[in-house]
Amino acid sequence: MSRNYAGLSRERIILEALHIIAGRGLGGLSMRRLGDALEVEAMAIYHHFPLGKEQLFNAITAYVTSPGSTGEAVPEEAAPDADREGDDAHEADTRPWDERLTSWADDYRSRLLEYSGALSLLVHRAPATPADTAARALVHRALTDAGVPADGLDRAADALYSYCLGAVVHEVRHRGDEDAPDAGEAADRFHHGLRALLRGLSA
Structure with missing residues:
Protein backbone atom coordinates (compact mmCIF):
# COMPACT_ATOMS: atom_id res chain seq x y z
CA MET A 1 0.00 0.00 0.00
CA SER A 66 -21.55 24.07 6.48
CA PRO A 67 -20.58 24.72 2.83
CA GLY A 68 -16.83 25.11 2.48
CA SER A 69 -16.09 23.77 5.94
CA THR A 70 -13.72 20.89 6.55
CA GLY A 71 -14.71 20.54 10.16
CA GLU A 72 -12.37 22.96 11.90
CA ALA A 73 -13.82 24.22 15.15
CA VAL A 74 -14.35 27.92 15.69
CA PRO A 75 -11.52 29.31 17.87
CA GLU A 76 -12.73 31.48 20.74
CA GLU A 77 -11.17 34.59 19.25
CA ALA A 78 -12.52 33.89 15.74
CA ALA A 79 -16.22 34.04 16.56
CA PRO A 80 -16.60 37.83 16.28
CA ASP A 81 -14.98 37.82 12.82
CA ALA A 82 -17.34 35.04 11.74
CA ASP A 83 -20.31 37.13 12.91
CA ARG A 84 -19.09 40.10 10.89
CA GLU A 85 -18.70 37.86 7.85
CA GLY A 86 -22.36 36.87 8.16
CA ASP A 87 -23.42 40.52 8.52
CA ASP A 88 -21.35 41.58 5.50
CA ALA A 89 -22.92 38.82 3.42
CA HIS A 90 -26.36 40.06 4.45
CA GLU A 91 -25.56 43.71 3.66
CA ALA A 92 -24.64 42.69 0.11
CA ASP A 93 -27.96 40.85 -0.26
CA THR A 94 -30.85 43.27 -0.80
CA ARG A 95 -33.56 40.63 -1.17
CA PRO A 96 -36.51 40.58 1.26
CA TRP A 97 -35.90 38.64 4.47
CA ASP A 98 -38.16 35.73 3.51
CA GLU A 99 -36.38 35.26 0.17
CA ARG A 100 -33.03 35.18 1.95
CA LEU A 101 -34.25 32.56 4.41
CA THR A 102 -35.87 30.50 1.66
CA SER A 103 -32.58 30.51 -0.27
CA TRP A 104 -30.68 29.49 2.86
CA ALA A 105 -33.19 26.72 3.62
CA ASP A 106 -33.01 25.39 0.05
CA ASP A 107 -29.20 25.23 0.22
CA TYR A 108 -29.31 23.55 3.64
CA ARG A 109 -31.88 21.01 2.47
CA SER A 110 -29.86 20.24 -0.65
CA ARG A 111 -26.75 19.43 1.37
CA LEU A 112 -28.68 17.26 3.81
CA LEU A 113 -30.22 15.33 0.91
CA GLU A 114 -26.90 14.98 -0.88
CA TYR A 115 -25.29 13.42 2.21
CA SER A 116 -28.40 11.80 3.69
CA GLY A 117 -26.42 8.78 4.86
CA ALA A 118 -24.88 10.98 7.55
CA LEU A 119 -28.19 12.34 8.88
CA SER A 120 -28.03 10.24 12.03
CA LEU A 121 -24.81 12.04 13.02
CA LEU A 122 -26.64 15.36 13.14
CA VAL A 123 -28.92 14.14 15.93
CA HIS A 124 -26.04 14.08 18.41
CA ARG A 125 -23.57 16.60 16.95
CA ALA A 126 -23.80 20.31 16.23
CA PRO A 127 -21.18 21.92 13.99
CA ALA A 128 -19.00 24.67 15.44
CA THR A 129 -17.22 26.13 12.43
CA PRO A 130 -16.74 29.62 10.98
CA ALA A 131 -19.10 28.69 8.12
CA ASP A 132 -21.82 27.61 10.52
CA THR A 133 -21.36 30.71 12.67
CA ALA A 134 -21.65 32.93 9.59
CA ALA A 135 -24.78 31.08 8.42
CA ARG A 136 -26.34 31.45 11.86
CA ALA A 137 -25.59 35.19 11.76
CA LEU A 138 -27.24 35.46 8.35
CA VAL A 139 -30.37 33.69 9.66
CA HIS A 140 -30.47 35.94 12.75
CA ARG A 141 -30.16 39.07 10.64
CA ALA A 142 -32.98 38.02 8.30
CA LEU A 143 -35.18 37.18 11.29
CA THR A 144 -34.41 40.57 12.80
CA ASP A 145 -35.57 42.18 9.54
CA ALA A 146 -38.75 40.11 9.84
CA GLY A 147 -39.47 41.71 13.19
CA VAL A 148 -38.43 38.89 15.49
CA PRO A 149 -37.30 40.44 18.81
CA ALA A 150 -33.71 39.92 19.93
CA ASP A 151 -34.71 37.61 22.77
CA GLY A 152 -36.54 35.34 20.32
CA LEU A 153 -33.87 35.00 17.63
CA ASP A 154 -32.30 31.80 18.94
CA ARG A 155 -35.66 30.09 19.32
CA ALA A 156 -36.76 31.17 15.84
CA ALA A 157 -33.47 30.03 14.28
CA ASP A 158 -33.73 26.69 16.11
CA ALA A 159 -37.23 26.24 14.68
CA LEU A 160 -35.90 26.82 11.15
CA TYR A 161 -32.99 24.42 11.54
CA SER A 162 -35.25 21.81 13.12
CA TYR A 163 -37.83 22.11 10.35
CA CYS A 164 -35.22 21.66 7.62
CA LEU A 165 -33.64 18.65 9.29
CA GLY A 166 -36.98 17.05 10.16
CA ALA A 167 -38.36 17.57 6.66
CA VAL A 168 -35.33 15.91 5.09
CA VAL A 169 -35.45 12.99 7.54
CA HIS A 170 -39.13 12.49 6.67
CA GLU A 171 -38.40 12.69 2.92
CA VAL A 172 -35.51 10.23 3.08
CA ARG A 173 -37.41 7.84 5.34
CA HIS A 174 -40.25 7.55 2.81
CA ARG A 175 -38.12 7.74 -0.32
CA GLY A 176 -38.73 4.09 -1.21
CA ASP A 177 -42.48 4.11 -0.58
CA GLU A 178 -44.74 3.33 -3.50
CA ASP A 179 -46.60 6.62 -3.11
CA ALA A 180 -43.52 8.72 -2.31
CA PRO A 181 -43.58 12.14 -4.03
CA ASP A 182 -41.17 12.82 -6.86
CA ALA A 183 -38.38 15.38 -6.45
CA GLY A 184 -40.53 18.30 -7.61
CA GLU A 185 -43.44 17.46 -5.33
CA ALA A 186 -41.08 16.89 -2.40
CA ALA A 187 -39.61 20.36 -2.92
CA ASP A 188 -43.12 21.86 -3.14
CA ARG A 189 -44.09 20.21 0.15
CA PHE A 190 -40.93 21.51 1.77
CA HIS A 191 -41.66 25.06 0.61
CA HIS A 192 -45.28 24.82 1.74
CA GLY A 193 -44.20 24.01 5.29
CA LEU A 194 -41.40 26.56 5.18
CA ARG A 195 -43.76 29.36 4.15
CA ALA A 196 -46.12 28.47 6.97
CA LEU A 197 -43.26 28.50 9.47
CA LEU A 198 -41.94 31.85 8.22
CA ARG A 199 -45.40 33.38 8.47
CA GLY A 200 -45.67 32.18 12.04
CA LEU A 201 -42.23 33.46 13.01
CA SER A 202 -42.94 36.93 11.61
CA ALA A 203 -46.43 37.26 13.06
Whole structure:
Protein backbone atom coordinates (compact mmCIF):
# COMPACT_ATOMS: atom_id res chain seq x y z
CA MET A 1 0.00 0.00 0.00
CA SER A 2 1.26 3.46 -0.87
CA ARG A 3 2.95 5.54 1.79
CA ASN A 4 2.70 8.74 -0.25
CA TYR A 5 0.34 10.87 1.80
CA ALA A 6 1.00 14.13 -0.04
CA GLY A 7 -2.47 14.17 -1.59
CA LEU A 8 -4.26 13.31 1.63
CA SER A 9 -6.30 16.13 3.14
CA ARG A 10 -9.12 16.55 5.62
CA GLU A 11 -11.60 17.19 2.83
CA ARG A 12 -10.53 14.14 0.83
CA ILE A 13 -10.87 11.97 3.94
CA ILE A 14 -14.31 13.40 4.73
CA LEU A 15 -15.57 12.91 1.17
CA GLU A 16 -14.36 9.32 1.05
CA ALA A 17 -15.95 8.65 4.44
CA LEU A 18 -19.25 10.04 3.10
CA HIS A 19 -18.92 7.78 0.06
CA ILE A 20 -18.51 4.74 2.33
CA ILE A 21 -21.44 5.83 4.51
CA ALA A 22 -23.63 6.23 1.41
CA GLY A 23 -22.84 2.69 0.29
CA ARG A 24 -22.52 0.80 3.57
CA GLY A 25 -24.25 2.93 6.17
CA LEU A 26 -22.68 4.59 9.17
CA GLY A 27 -21.87 1.23 10.75
CA GLY A 28 -19.83 0.31 7.69
CA LEU A 29 -17.31 3.09 8.23
CA SER A 30 -14.07 2.08 9.92
CA MET A 31 -10.64 3.66 9.87
CA ARG A 32 -9.22 0.54 8.24
CA ARG A 33 -11.85 0.54 5.47
CA LEU A 34 -11.38 4.27 5.00
CA GLY A 35 -7.62 3.82 4.72
CA ASP A 36 -8.07 1.07 2.13
CA ALA A 37 -10.38 3.30 0.07
CA LEU A 38 -7.85 6.13 0.22
CA GLU A 39 -4.98 3.73 -0.49
CA VAL A 40 -3.11 4.74 2.65
CA GLU A 41 -2.43 3.07 5.95
CA ALA A 42 -5.17 3.72 8.47
CA MET A 43 -2.69 5.51 10.74
CA ALA A 44 -2.26 8.20 8.07
CA ILE A 45 -5.83 9.32 8.77
CA TYR A 46 -4.93 9.98 12.40
CA HIS A 47 -2.46 12.63 11.24
CA HIS A 48 -5.51 14.71 10.25
CA PHE A 49 -7.87 13.35 12.91
CA PRO A 50 -5.68 12.50 15.91
CA LEU A 51 -8.70 11.89 18.16
CA GLY A 52 -10.00 9.19 15.87
CA LYS A 53 -13.48 8.38 14.63
CA GLU A 54 -15.36 10.74 16.96
CA GLN A 55 -13.36 13.69 15.63
CA LEU A 56 -13.99 12.48 12.08
CA PHE A 57 -17.72 12.23 12.79
CA ASN A 58 -17.72 15.82 14.06
CA ALA A 59 -15.90 16.93 10.91
CA ILE A 60 -18.39 15.08 8.70
CA THR A 61 -21.26 16.84 10.49
CA ALA A 62 -19.60 20.21 9.94
CA TYR A 63 -18.93 19.46 6.28
CA VAL A 64 -22.49 18.35 5.58
CA THR A 65 -24.10 21.36 7.25
CA SER A 66 -21.55 24.07 6.48
CA PRO A 67 -20.58 24.72 2.83
CA GLY A 68 -16.83 25.11 2.48
CA SER A 69 -16.09 23.77 5.94
CA THR A 70 -13.72 20.89 6.55
CA GLY A 71 -14.71 20.54 10.16
CA GLU A 72 -12.37 22.96 11.90
CA ALA A 73 -13.82 24.22 15.15
CA VAL A 74 -14.35 27.92 15.69
CA PRO A 75 -11.52 29.31 17.87
CA GLU A 76 -12.73 31.48 20.74
CA GLU A 77 -11.17 34.59 19.25
CA ALA A 78 -12.52 33.89 15.74
CA ALA A 79 -16.22 34.04 16.56
CA PRO A 80 -16.60 37.83 16.28
CA ASP A 81 -14.98 37.82 12.82
CA ALA A 82 -17.34 35.04 11.74
CA ASP A 83 -20.31 37.13 12.91
CA ARG A 84 -19.09 40.10 10.89
CA GLU A 85 -18.70 37.86 7.85
CA GLY A 86 -22.36 36.87 8.16
CA ASP A 87 -23.42 40.52 8.52
CA ASP A 88 -21.35 41.58 5.50
CA ALA A 89 -22.92 38.82 3.42
CA HIS A 90 -26.36 40.06 4.45
CA GLU A 91 -25.56 43.71 3.66
CA ALA A 92 -24.64 42.69 0.11
CA ASP A 93 -27.96 40.85 -0.26
CA THR A 94 -30.85 43.27 -0.80
CA ARG A 95 -33.56 40.63 -1.17
CA PRO A 96 -36.51 40.58 1.26
CA TRP A 97 -35.90 38.64 4.47
CA ASP A 98 -38.16 35.73 3.51
CA GLU A 99 -36.38 35.26 0.17
CA ARG A 100 -33.03 35.18 1.95
CA LEU A 101 -34.25 32.56 4.41
CA THR A 102 -35.87 30.50 1.66
CA SER A 103 -32.58 30.51 -0.27
CA TRP A 104 -30.68 29.49 2.86
CA ALA A 105 -33.19 26.72 3.62
CA ASP A 106 -33.01 25.39 0.05
CA ASP A 107 -29.20 25.23 0.22
CA TYR A 108 -29.31 23.55 3.64
CA ARG A 109 -31.88 21.01 2.47
CA SER A 110 -29.86 20.24 -0.65
CA ARG A 111 -26.75 19.43 1.37
CA LEU A 112 -28.68 17.26 3.81
CA LEU A 113 -30.22 15.33 0.91
CA GLU A 114 -26.90 14.98 -0.88
CA TYR A 115 -25.29 13.42 2.21
CA SER A 116 -28.40 11.80 3.69
CA GLY A 117 -26.42 8.78 4.86
CA ALA A 118 -24.88 10.98 7.55
CA LEU A 119 -28.19 12.34 8.88
CA SER A 120 -28.03 10.24 12.03
CA LEU A 121 -24.81 12.04 13.02
CA LEU A 122 -26.64 15.36 13.14
CA VAL A 123 -28.92 14.14 15.93
CA HIS A 124 -26.04 14.08 18.41
CA ARG A 125 -23.57 16.60 16.95
CA ALA A 126 -23.80 20.31 16.23
CA PRO A 127 -21.18 21.92 13.99
CA ALA A 128 -19.00 24.67 15.44
CA THR A 129 -17.22 26.13 12.43
CA PRO A 130 -16.74 29.62 10.98
CA ALA A 131 -19.10 28.69 8.12
CA ASP A 132 -21.82 27.61 10.52
CA THR A 133 -21.36 30.71 12.67
CA ALA A 134 -21.65 32.93 9.59
CA ALA A 135 -24.78 31.08 8.42
CA ARG A 136 -26.34 31.45 11.86
CA ALA A 137 -25.59 35.19 11.76
CA LEU A 138 -27.24 35.46 8.35
CA VAL A 139 -30.37 33.69 9.66
CA HIS A 140 -30.47 35.94 12.75
CA ARG A 141 -30.16 39.07 10.64
CA ALA A 142 -32.98 38.02 8.30
CA LEU A 143 -35.18 37.18 11.29
CA THR A 144 -34.41 40.57 12.80
CA ASP A 145 -35.57 42.18 9.54
CA ALA A 146 -38.75 40.11 9.84
CA GLY A 147 -39.47 41.71 13.19
CA VAL A 148 -38.43 38.89 15.49
CA PRO A 149 -37.30 40.44 18.81
CA ALA A 150 -33.71 39.92 19.93
CA ASP A 151 -34.71 37.61 22.77
CA GLY A 152 -36.54 35.34 20.32
CA LEU A 153 -33.87 35.00 17.63
CA ASP A 154 -32.30 31.80 18.94
CA ARG A 155 -35.66 30.09 19.32
CA ALA A 156 -36.76 31.17 15.84
CA ALA A 157 -33.47 30.03 14.28
CA ASP A 158 -33.73 26.69 16.11
CA ALA A 159 -37.23 26.24 14.68
CA LEU A 160 -35.90 26.82 11.15
CA TYR A 161 -32.99 24.42 11.54
CA SER A 162 -35.25 21.81 13.12
CA TYR A 163 -37.83 22.11 10.35
CA CYS A 164 -35.22 21.66 7.62
CA LEU A 165 -33.64 18.65 9.29
CA GLY A 166 -36.98 17.05 10.16
CA ALA A 167 -38.36 17.57 6.66
CA VAL A 168 -35.33 15.91 5.09
CA VAL A 169 -35.45 12.99 7.54
CA HIS A 170 -39.13 12.49 6.67
CA GLU A 171 -38.40 12.69 2.92
CA VAL A 172 -35.51 10.23 3.08
CA ARG A 173 -37.41 7.84 5.34
CA HIS A 174 -40.25 7.55 2.81
CA ARG A 175 -38.12 7.74 -0.32
CA GLY A 176 -38.73 4.09 -1.21
CA ASP A 177 -42.48 4.11 -0.58
CA GLU A 178 -44.74 3.33 -3.50
CA ASP A 179 -46.60 6.62 -3.11
CA ALA A 180 -43.52 8.72 -2.31
CA PRO A 181 -43.58 12.14 -4.03
CA ASP A 182 -41.17 12.82 -6.86
CA ALA A 183 -38.38 15.38 -6.45
CA GLY A 184 -40.53 18.30 -7.61
CA GLU A 185 -43.44 17.46 -5.33
CA ALA A 186 -41.08 16.89 -2.40
CA ALA A 187 -39.61 20.36 -2.92
CA ASP A 188 -43.12 21.86 -3.14
CA ARG A 189 -44.09 20.21 0.15
CA PHE A 190 -40.93 21.51 1.77
CA HIS A 191 -41.66 25.06 0.61
CA HIS A 192 -45.28 24.82 1.74
CA GLY A 193 -44.20 24.01 5.29
CA LEU A 194 -41.40 26.56 5.18
CA ARG A 195 -43.76 29.36 4.15
CA ALA A 196 -46.12 28.47 6.97
CA LEU A 197 -43.26 28.50 9.47
CA LEU A 198 -41.94 31.85 8.22
CA ARG A 199 -45.40 33.38 8.47
CA GLY A 200 -45.67 32.18 12.04
CA LEU A 201 -42.23 33.46 13.01
CA SER A 202 -42.94 36.93 11.61
CA ALA A 203 -46.43 37.26 13.06
